[in-house]
Amino acid sequence: MEPFMLLPPAIINKMAVHEILECNEQTARFGLQLSASEALELVETRAHSLRSFGRLEFAGGMINKLILRFCDSPFLSCHNYASALNDLIETFYYFKNETLDEISDDELIGLMKVYFDGNCQGSLELLQNRELETLARNIRYGLTDYWNVYLDKDDQEDEEADAW
């Protein structure tokens, strides 16, 4: 299907960068701010992720949601803020596919934040390869408490305790 080009991509990017920079007002109190070039990089990461994961975005605002949700994380500082956001954007779209679109954007971002600040202690590798992988598997297996990524581990510990 031929894509319809309503607005030139440059204008769309400019609007998105402007929206992202508006978040600086709220994140400044945590010592986190993005420059215009970093904001543009986030927009490009989003476009690249959408392309590579075969998704189509029809409403904006996902990057802003991610920024506002993660800005109070104790594991983000001005040194890793922009690069972490890039990784989080990519992770978000990857796991939208992996969770079969079964959970909403807000819920996925919320769970990412809980795992990132909690069990992962700020490690993006653990977030991607352990917590979110387990979450996605739980959803695919149809578990109702899919958010509980330690369900198996608890059971295993219980079983071990019983064995002793």
Add this chain to the structure above:
Amino acid sequence: MVNIRRKNAELNTHLDETTVLQSFLEQAYQHGLLTDVEVQNIQIQIIALLTKQLKRFTHGDSCSVKSETAQSIMLSILYTIGIYLKSLSDPDLCLNCLRQNQINNLFQEGRNIIDLQISEAKILLSAIVHDRLTFDNQAYSDTLENGIPAFFTAYDPEFAAHETPGSIDYPLSNDQMDLTGIVYIHHYLQQLYREDTFCLNFPGDDIHCLLRGYHNHSEDLLLNVFDLVFAQSIGSVLAGKPARQLNISHQDREYLQQRLTNLPDQELDLRLQHALTQVSDDLRLDDSSLALLKESMTSLAARLKNALNNGRLEEVFIALKSQSERSSFVFEDGPKLADDVFRDITEEIRQCRYIEDKLTIIRREIRSAADLADILEASCLFEDEYDSVYHSLTSLELALLIKSFPAPDPSLFIRSGHAATEEIKEWQVRLISFLDRLVPSELSTLLHLAEGITLI
């Protein structure tokens, strides 16, 4: 097909529903019937409609979807608008509609048509089921009882209007397989209703006999009963009999072969047209049924000409076969052995050195045809030992083994010599080669016996 010529431009609306809008816009733009601004405005409206539908699809929970999902919803939108545009018989009207109306309105009109077609299709289905033909055919029953109801359960007119869920096995005389979505189902049911209505003019028993004459296992075949009944009725009229009579005798066929063989094509077509008119008059058919017969006449004429040239008129005008000719007796199989007992017997047979001992055990222990087939399959016998077993069996036992061959027609299966297909097992391959070595009359008796057995 609807075409218009305006400013030397030709617009064709006889297209698939999902492509009609795009093609229409393209043609209109190329021929200057729509301006740049108008085309762009329509495109913007379609994108806005897609966004609205995607938001509804995700319940506002997500701002992105998989590309395939978006593409499918886009196709559904185009299909819905296409249905409405195609419902406007005049392409000028389509153009005005696109210029003056919001795409949203066109989409809504399309949705209304889809809803209407769904209701009509449901009514048609209940009418068909109510007056359904009583003939025994798996595909016909499955389609009416499972396939089409499954369509109504799974069909999503909002987000997947262009898809055709469900499964339709029963073939129509003139099936338009290029249609999709509710348009296909609506057309299918309309056509099936007309076909069934025509067939209801004939006694159910005659149709049963006709199908039996067509094939002994007609209940398992994908055949169209209307085509058979229609051909019989035309043949009957050509032979000077009433249209309602489906029975065409051997003498009738010989008479038709003599009368029709050397006729020029035009003359034959003329006779067929006269026969068609007479069938229509005799059965007092309405315009809709008459149109159906006219549509089917082309293929019948081609089949008839072919059959006349090859002297195989019985392929088109079938000899009826009554129930009594088919099944001569019913066989009730003996009780099957328990699994552990069966295992012990196969082990005992395997340990025997001589075939005579194996035969003795088989004779002593096996009491049912199903167990006999299982023993043959249980790797207890090797190479020539199969032949020894078959030699030791009675005609009835052999016939029962033949009966267990893959359906629908073991005799055809054996006669065609298709021994090396994956479906059949080693003992069956060896049985086929054993049967091949029999005297033809003996084989024929066996096959006839197998044909006459009804296993319960």
